[in-house]
Each structure stands twice: as C-alpha cells, then as structure tokens.
Amino acid sequence: MKEIKKVVLAYSGGLDTSIIIPWLKENFNNCEVIAVSGNVGQGTELDGLEEKALKTGASKLYIEDLQDEFVNEYIFPTLKAGAVYEKDYLLGTSFARPVIAKRIVEIAKAEGADAICHGCTGKGNDQVRFELAIKAFAPDMQIIAPWRIWSIKSREEEIEYAEAHNIPLKINRETNYSKDKNLWHLSHEGLDLEDPANEPQYRKPGFLEMGVAPEDAPDKDTYIKLTFEKGVPVALDGVKMSGVEMIKKLNDIGGANGIGLADLVENRLVGMKSRGVYENPAGAILYHAHQVLETITLDRDTQHYKEQVALRFAELVYFGQWYTPLREAISAFVDKTQEAVNGEVTLKLYKGNIINAGVTSPNSLYSEDFATFDADEVYNQADSAGFINLFGLPIKVRAILEAERGNK
Numbered sequence: 001m002k003e004i005k006k007v008v009l010a011y012s013g014g015l016d017t018s019i020i021i022p023w024l025k026e027n028f029n030n031c032e033v034i035a036v037s038g039n040v041g042q043g044t045e046l047d048g049l050e051e052k053a054l055k056t057g058a059s060k061l062y063i064e065d066l067q068d069e070f071v072n073e074y075i076f077p078t079l080k081a082g083a084v085y086e087k088d089y090l091l092g093t094s095f096a097r098p099v100i101a102k103r104i105v106e107i108a109k110a111e112g113a114d115a116i117c118h119g120c121t122g123k124g125n126d127q128v129r130f131e132l133a134i135k136a137f138a139p140d141m142q143i144i145a146p147w148r149i150w151s152i153k154s155r156e157e158e159i160e161y162a163e164a165h166n167i168p169l170k171i172n173r174e175t176n177y178s179k180d181k182n183l184w185h186l187s188h189e190g191l192d193l194e195d196p197a198n199e200p201q202y203r204k205p206g207f208l209e210m211g212v213a214p215e216d217a218p219d220k221d222t223y224i225k226l227t228f229e230k231g232v233p234v235a236l237d238g239v240k241m242s243g244v245e246m247i248k249k250l251n252d253i254g255g256a257n258g259i260g261l262a263d264l265v266e267n268r269l270v271g272m273k274s275r276g277v278y279e280n281p282a283g284a285i286l287y288h289a290h291q292v293l294e295t296i297t298l299d300r301d302t303q304h305y306k307e308q309v310a311l312r313f314a315e316l317v318y319f320g321q322w323y324t325p326l327r328e329a330i331s332a333f334v335d336k337t338q339e340a341v342n343g344e345v346t347l348k349l350y351k352g353n354i355i356n357a358g359v360t361s362p363n364s365l366y367s368e369d370f371a372t373f374d375a376d377e378v379y380n381q382a383d384s385a386g387f388i389n390l391f392g393l394p395i396k397v398r399a400i401l402e403a404e405r406g407n408k
Contacts, residue, residue, distance in 0.1 A: 004028045007107040007144065010100065010130065011035035011061065012042075013049045014179075015169060016119030019161050020146055024117060027150075031114075035061040036107050038100035039181025040070045043245075056167055062107055067183060070099050071243035075184055079286055080231040080341075081334045082294070082306065083314035088264045089276075090283040090323045091317050092185030097126055098322040102131030107381045108141065108196070115142035122148045123331045125269045129320030136323035155190070183247055186210050186279040193275055200263050210279040211255025214352030221350040222257055223357060226289045228345070231338030233286055247282040254281025258352040269319050288354045289345040297340045298362045306337055360406075 007024055011017045020032050035058040037049055046063060052062040062352035074095040085091055108116050116134055120127035122145070131143055152158055155178070162169055178189040187210055192198045202213035233246050240248070254260050260281035265273050294303060309330055316327045343361025347354055369378050 002142070004031050004114045004142065004144075005119050006032045006034065006038055006111065007112045007115045008034045008104055008111060008113045010104055010119065011037050011053060011058070012080050012119070013037070013045065013052055015155065015158050015162065016121075016147075016165050018052070018160055018169065019054060019152075019165065020117060020119050021053065021148065022165050022167070023058050023146060023161075024144070029227075033117075034111055036104050036105070037061065037063045038096075038103055039063055039065045039067060040100065041067055041247075042181050045181060045189045052168065056165075062283065064103050065105075066099050066103060067244045068242070069097065070183065071247060075247075076101050076232050076243060076361065077331050077334070078317055079290055079329065080338050081313040082287070082291060082310040083317060084287070084310070085314040085318045086264065086266050089186065089260045089266055089278065089318070090280050090287065091178045092182060092278065092280060093126065093178035093187060094129065094282065094317045094320070095322065096180075096182050096184070097129035097320065098133045100213070102103075102137060102323075105134055105137040105141070109138065113141075115144050119146040119148070120145065120147065123268075123270060123272065125320065126274055127319065128269055131369070132320040133323060142346055155158075176253075181209070183244065187369075188277040188279075189274065193277055196265055197391045200261075202261065202363045208261075208279060210251055211260070211281050211290060212258050214258035214261070217256065217351045219351075221355075223348055224253060224285070225344055225346045226286070227343075228290065228293055229342055230335075231290065231341040233242050236262060240269065247286075248402070250282035250285050252281075252284050254349065255279070257281075257349040259349055259354060260284035261352065282358075285347065285349070285354060288346060290341070291341050292345050292347075292359050293341055293361060296359055296366045297343065297361050298337060299365060301381065302337055306334070309333065 007028065009017060009020060009024070017035075021035065021276060024031060024033050027159060035053040037046060039046060042056045049059045049063065078091055078095055080392065083091065085094070100251045105118060116138075119128065120130060127145055127147075134141055134143060159169065177191055177193070180187045188200075188207070193200065201207050203216065225234050225237050227238070233243070236246055236249055260279060261282060262278040262280060263275075264278075265275045268274050299304065312325070313330050313334075316322065316330070321327060340363035342363055343359065346358040349355075370378055
C-alpha cells in the first residue's frame with residue numbers, strides 16, 4: 001500500500017463511520033479525511049452531520065442528493081424486474097450502495113484521493129457492494145476497510161472508543177440496533193433480533209419508525225389507485241408525481257396502515273445466515289401493484305420466464321453486482337417486457353394487508369369473451385380433447401411401455 005495522504009470516507013454519521021475518522025488519522029499519519037454522505041432519503045439522519053464530521057477530524061463533508069438517481073436508475077429498474085431476494089427482501093440496502101459508491105468514486109477522483117474507506121464489517125454484504133462498485137469505476141483505487149484490520153471486535157468496543165474520543169452518538173448500549181435507513185426502507189438488526197426465536201417488538205415505542213404495527217393501524221380500510229406507464233408508477237389517485245414524491249407519499253399511507261413489515265432470516269453472500277426486520281411500506285405496495293398489472297398485460301410465457309429472471313436479478317443486486325454486463329442485459333430484457341405494462345391498479349390497505357380492488361389496462365390480454373363461464377361463440381370446448389391427447393402423449397407412451405416391461 002502506497003503512502004496515504006488523503007482518504008475519502010463513505011460517511012453516514014453512525015457508530016462505525018463516526019469513529020473511523022479519528023481512527024484513520026491515528027493510523028495513517030494524520031492523513032486528510034474527506035467525508036461523503038449520499039442522500040438517498042435518510043431524512044433527519046443528515047441533520048448536524050457536517051458539524052459532527054468536522055469536529056471529529058474531517059477536513060470537509062460532501063452531502064450529495066442522490067434521491068432522484070436512486071429511484072429512477074436503481075429502485076424502479078429493480079421493481080420492473082420484480083426482483084425480490086429470498087421471497088421477502090425488497091433489496092433496500094442492496095441497491096442503495098452502488099449509487100452511493102459511484103458518487104464517492106467521482107469525488108475521490110476529483111479530490112485526488114489516495115484511497116477510499118468504508119465502515120462495512122467483514123461479515124456483511126455491504127463491503128462487497130461498495131468495493132465491487134469502486135472496482136467498476138476506479139479499479140486501481142486503494143480501499144481501506146477498518147473492520148478487517150483494526151483491533152475493535154464488537155459494537156460495544158466501538159462505543160467505548162467513541163466515548164474515549166468524545167464522539168457524540170445517537171445510540172446507547174440498550175438501543176444499539178444496527179439500522180440502515182433510506183427512502184425505500186429501514187432495516188433493524190442485532191440485539192434481541194439476533195435470536196430468530198424472539199418475536200420482533202413492533203409495538204414497543206420507538207422500534208418502528210416508518211409506520212405502526214398492524215394491530216395499531218386504523219379499523220378502516222384505505223383505497224389507493226396507482227397508475228403505471230411502461231412498468232413505472234407515475235401517478236397516485238390520479239395525481240402525477242415524481243418517483244421520489246410517490247415513494248414518500250406511499251410510505252406515509254402504507255406506514256399508517258401497518259403495511260410492509262418483513263421478518264426474515266436471509267443467506268448473506270459471505271455464507272452465514274442473518275436475521276433482519278424490515279420496514280418497507282411503499283415498496284410492498286408498489287411491488288404488489290406492479291405484479292397485479294403484469295397479470296393482465298404479459299403473456300403467459302413471458303410472465304413465467306420473467307419470474308425466473310427476477311430471481312437472478314435479485315441475486316445480482318444483493319451480491320453487489322449492479323455494474324455488470326449480466327445485470328445490464330437482464331434490465332434490457334425487462335425493459336422490453338414492460339412496454340405494455342400500462343394501466344391502473346386499485347388496492348385496499350387494511351391492518352397490514354394489501355388487498356386487490358381492481359385492475360385495468362389499455363394493453364390488457366384478458367378477454368371476458370374467452371374466459372366466461374357463460375355461453376360463448378369464440379371458443380370450441382371440443383378442441384381441448386385433441387390438445388390434451390397431444391400434450392399428454394409422452395405420459396401415455398411411457399405408461400404403455402412401462403406396462404409392457406412389467407414395471408406396473
């Protein structure tokens with residue numbers, strides 16, 4: 001490793017990155033540390049960040065508003081793909097890392113930095129996501145990952161280090177969940193959640209931040225209507241709005257109705273299983289609505305094949321492989337499938353449930369004339385006999401031959 005005089009740090013102001021600034025200066029000959037925070041919708045978490053970064057030793061702090069880029073170039077392509085990791089995880093942290101890392105690289109190059117530093121642990125997925133993105137845009141850039149080299153072994157020791165260096169923290173030993181918040185979701189890990197036998201304390205004051213537990217949602221249903229164009233949500237209840245506005249509004253509506261809570265044990269890329277609890281109100285609503293619209297706008301073969309592709313797309317996102325030829329190629333396929341995904345979906349939200357309440361599309365492939373149980377003049381039911389004979393021929397031939405060989 002060459003001499004490091006200037007480091008750009010991916011900075012959130014949380015426990016890890018708060019102590020990394022003084023640690024870098026202590027261990028790399030008082031190097032200059034430039035902090036970069038990507039605004040992907042953390043909200044109040046960004047308040048007071050500049051003052052804190054400078055007080056703990058950074059020479060400057062960039063706060064980059066990446067919300068529009070995050071939604072339009074990362075969230076919506078993943079939504080259109082229908083990509084969900086292991087059935088329940090809507091990839092909130094996963095696709096936030098590439099957009100942040102890309103901007104960090106741009107700033108590091110502009111600043112003439114010798115290295116980029118991140119606060120990801122050696123057990124997690126985020127170290128991979130950050131570093132693969134860095135390699136995609138700055139393949140020769142040195143990367144410093146303190147968790148892989150420092151003597152600190154736990155979050156308890158991190159807190160002790162912070163206290164010894166007079167670094168203010170917004171957490172304490174009792175509420176020290178590991179959280180990640182952005183426009184799309186909020187994740188909770190650690191403490192009592194590390195044991196899958198423990199029920200998440202959704203109703204405990206202060207645990208949920210984006211909504212309420214289903215039990216505490218109103219005893220009245222809420223109807224919403226979403227309009228999609230080429231698979232992208234463009235209007236809510238007839239009101240056109242940007243993607244960022246749409247997600248914020250749906251987070252408010254969904255959160256109030258106890259929508260979007262997920263508790264799962266997932267398989268990390270590094271090999272271990274981890275338990276996380278996620279709040280994802282807007283994501284749950286948009287994924288549900290998009291899937292409903294596809295049921296009437298995609299033909300059977302495309303719909304089924306796209307479901308297979310969605311699994312691979314989700315893995316690529318989760319594994320940090322956003323900037324790869326395969327992800328780009330799958331996105332191109334997905335975009336083609338979305339040309340006819342236009343229309344309106346009405347949903348009823350009630351105490352954590354998303355209930356279908358109607359779907360229409362100018363590109364609908366649903367024909368009541370063909371599907372009806374009443375008399376029709378467009379379908380000859382006798383035709384199905386020949387189809388079944390041909391479709392079932394391999395089964396019939398095998399059964400005959402097995403019987404002749406005495407196997408039945």
